[in-house]
Amino acid sequence: MSSTFAPPEALTKVPFHYCPGCTHGIIHRLVGEAIDRLSIRERTIGVASVGCSVLAYNYFNVDMQQAAHGRAPAVATGIKRVLPDRVVFTYQGDGDLASIGLAELVHAAARGERITVIFVNNANYGMTGGQMAPTTLLGQITTTTPSGRAVKEAGYPLRVVEMLATLEGPVYLARVSVHDPANVIRARRAIIKAFEVQLQDLGFALVEVLSICPTNWGKKPVEALSWLKEHMLPVFPLGEFRAVS
Ligand SMILES: Cc1ncc(C[n+]2csc(CCOP(=O)(O)OP(=O)(O)O)c2C)c(N)n1
Numbered sequence: 001m002s003s004t005f006a007p008p009e010a011l012t013k014v015p016f017h018y019c020p021g022c023t024h025g026i027i028h029r030l031v032g033e034a035i036d037r038l039s040i041r042e043r044t045i046g047v048a049s050v051g052c053s054v055l056a057y058n059y060f061n062v063d064m065q066q067a068a069h070g071r072a073p074a075v076a077t078g079i080k081r082v083l084p085d086r087v088v089f090t091y092q093g094d095g096d097l098a099s100i101g102l103a104e105l106v107h108a109a110a111r112g113e114r115i116t117v118i119f120v121n122n123a124n125y126g127m128t129g130g131q132m133a134p135t136t137l138l139g140q141i142t143t144t145t146p147s148g149r150a151v152k153e154a155g156y157p158l159r160v161v162e163m164l165a166t167l168e169g170p171v172y173l174a175r176v177s178v179h180d181p182a183n184v185i186r187a188r189r190a191i192i193k194a195f196e197v198q199l200q201d202l203g204f205a206l207v208e209v210l211s212i213c214p215t216n217w218g219k220k221p222v223e224a225l226s227w228l229k230e231h232m233l234p235v236f237p238l239g240e241f242r243a244v245s
Pocket residue numbers: 050051052053069092093094095096097100120122124125126127128133
């Protein structure tokens with residue numbers, strides 16, 4: 001019997017530990033599919049970060065390196081410079097990438113490092129219990145903003161892709177979402193593109209993926225998908241902010 005649907009070879013058979021409905025799993029799959037599609041599994045090295053995706057090294061069927069919280073772009077830079085023929089990507093949450101790791105990210109982008117960054121924005125610190133992240137929306141309730149994020153105390157959400165688009169180093173910058181099937185397909189295209197940029201040795205590429213955290217948002221998965229669409233899309237518009245032909 002022929003098989004019409006199978007998991008990507010670039011993912012292991014280890015079951016994900018993610019909460020039911022969490023879209024980290026979908027994003028892992030899209031990265032795995034991109035690696036398969038480009039036939040780069042044997043020469044890809046992933047850098048896992050710290051956050052709910054801390055165990056990504058168990059799930060990607062490629063060589064993996066664990067980085068300390070926020071340091072993945074610096075670690076990826078080192079790997080890529082020593083092994084320029086490898087395809088190097090990081091997989092980071094918004095707490096990891098946009099808070100403690102912002103300096104590493106911005107400088108890697110400004111230097112135009114030939115790495116691919118997959119940035120999962122779920123508008124909170126998932127792993128540690130749902131604290132406010134730099135991407136938390138105004139008014140959003142988190143464990144550290146129980147009355148909703150207020151400008152006076154906590155300022156405004158950070159738009160990472162728009163900020164990086166002011167730099168000359170990045171070659172490809174996109175924001176996508178996985179809240180419905182059409183957007184999942186667009187997200188897959190953007191992730192493939194971000195790897196192709198590296199294969200063509202063009203420079204730094206980052207894809208921000210809007211993602212849900214039903215557990216810490218206190219919503220059922222389907223409600224969380226609607227919440228993303230209604231509340232996150234107006235603040236984090238989708239599209240390519242730096243494109244390559
Ligand atoms: C140096 C350091 N500081 C703080 C922590 C605690 N910590 C672990 S994960 C995390 C935030 C993770 O949030 P995010 O990156 O948004 O990923 P998510 O869990 O939402 O996928 C924090 C603050 C740590 N592990 N190391």
